[in-house]
Amino acid sequence: MSEDAGVPPPLPSPSRDLGRLRDDLDRHGYCLLEAVLGEGERERVVEALTGPGSSSRERPQPDDGAPLWSYRDGDEWVPLRIGEYALDYLVGHPVALGLARHLLGERFHLSEFAAHVIHPGNRIMELHTDQWWMPQPGIPGEPAVRPGDITREVQPHGRPAPANRPISPSVVLSFMWAITDFTAANGATRLVPGSHLSGLHPDPAGDYDEVTAEVPAGGAVIWDARTWHASGANGSGAPRIGVQTSYCAVQFRQLRNFTLGLPPEVQASLSDDMRSLLGFRLWSSYGATDDYDVEFARPGYERAGERVSRTD
Numbered sequence: 001m002s003e004d005a006g007v008p009p010p011l012p013s014p015s016r017d018l019g020r021l022r023d024d025l026d027r028h029g030y031c032l033l034e035a036v037l038g039e040g041e042r043e044r045v046v047e048a049l050t051g052p053g054s055s056s057r058e059r060p061q062p063d064d065g066a067p068l069w070s071y072r073d074g075d076e077w078v079p080l081r082i083g084e085y086a087l088d089y090l091v092g093h094p095v096a097l098g099l100a101r102h103l104l105g106e107r108f109h110l111s112e113f114a115a116h117v118i119h120p121g122n123r124i125m126e127l128h129t130d131q132w133w134m135p136q137p138g139i140p141g142e143p144a145v146r147p148g149d150i151t152r153e154v155q156p157h158g159r160p161a162p163a164n165r166p167i168s169p170s171v172v173l174s175f176m177w178a179i180t181d182f183t184a185a186n187g188a189t190r191l192v193p194g195s196h197l198s199g200l201h202p203d204p205a206g207d208y209d210e211v212t213a214e215v216p217a218g219g220a221v222i223w224d225a226r227t228w229h230a231s232g233a234n235g236s237g238a239p240r241i242g243v244q245t246s247y248c249a250v251q252f253r254q255l256r257n258f259t260l261g262l263p264p265e266v267q268a269s270l271s272d273d274m275r276s277l278l279g280f281r282l283w284s285s286y287g288a289t290d291d292y293d294v295e296f297a298r299p300g301y302e303r304a305g306e307r308v309s310r311t312d
């Protein structure tokens with residue numbers, strides 16, 4: 001039966017068909033990727049999290065020889081580094097870039113690259129959107145919050161039904177790689193289907209129809225940043241490990257400041273496509289250091305003493 005006959009379209013299930021993933025994202029606000037990463041690729045993430053230099057490892061460790069994380073609770077975000085442990089393929093994966101291009105257009109930036117580890121016994125996360133800072137469209141004369149005054153608390157709450165007035169577009173694609181299986185028992189991502197079309201944010205005290213995004217290790221949960229979502233509770237005996245690679249439209253601020261954070265020797269080793277993704281490439285003069293006419297920005301101190309003017 002067709003959608004026209006009043007039957008709602010089925011909710012997303014894991015697929016690797018890009019057309020299906022795009023349709024699910026548009027219609028439901030999320031899609032599920034079936035397993036495309038191999039075991040070796042997933043193991044490299046665990047090495048990056050537990051190996052030397054990992055910010056997770058540098059936190060206090062058990063001194064009784066117990067395995068890393070065995071005594072932790074709650075959840076932790078662990079930043080991953082470009083150019084280390086051969087993990088860059090996660091941010092440049094063709095499915096991730098194809099979906100980011102679909103939602104955001106030809107130019108976009110990597111916004112975040114971090115693992116989200118949900119330890120057994122964590123507390124459930126509150127539903128939220130990943131573009132809570134987005135100014136709301138308004139009608140002239142209506143009260144409005146100035147962009148620099150926006151906090152999570154001042155954004156409008158309501159039901160997740162489609163809006164009947166203009167809403168903001170999505171400007172972020174959130175992509176969560178499943179490094180372990182994501183199951184209802186171990187804290188898989190929860191989402192409210194269709195909430196991306198509401199133009200609203202979830203009320204912390206609200207009760208909504210959620211789905212749990214179960215995907216096998218090596219797959220991914222992908223959502224439009226307007227979709228209401230959160231991680232679940234881990235009642236299993238092992239950590240749930242996800243890696244978030246999120247992408248933002250080129251005119252928005254990235255969550256991670258890659259241009260400042262990347263050591264010069266790592267920058268020099270990257271392809272132009274990767275440097276563009278990380279935010280080094282100018283976009284209509286935006287992102288310049290001191291020369292508006294170059295394609296890629298370079299440190300201002302390399303041009304000390306020279307002045308180059310913008311012409312438009």
Ligand SMILES: O=C(O)CCC(=O)C(=O)O
Nearest residue numbers: 116188189229230231242
């Ligand atoms: O780890 C998850 O399942 C969801 C994480 C989340 O809520 C977020 O990235 O905003």
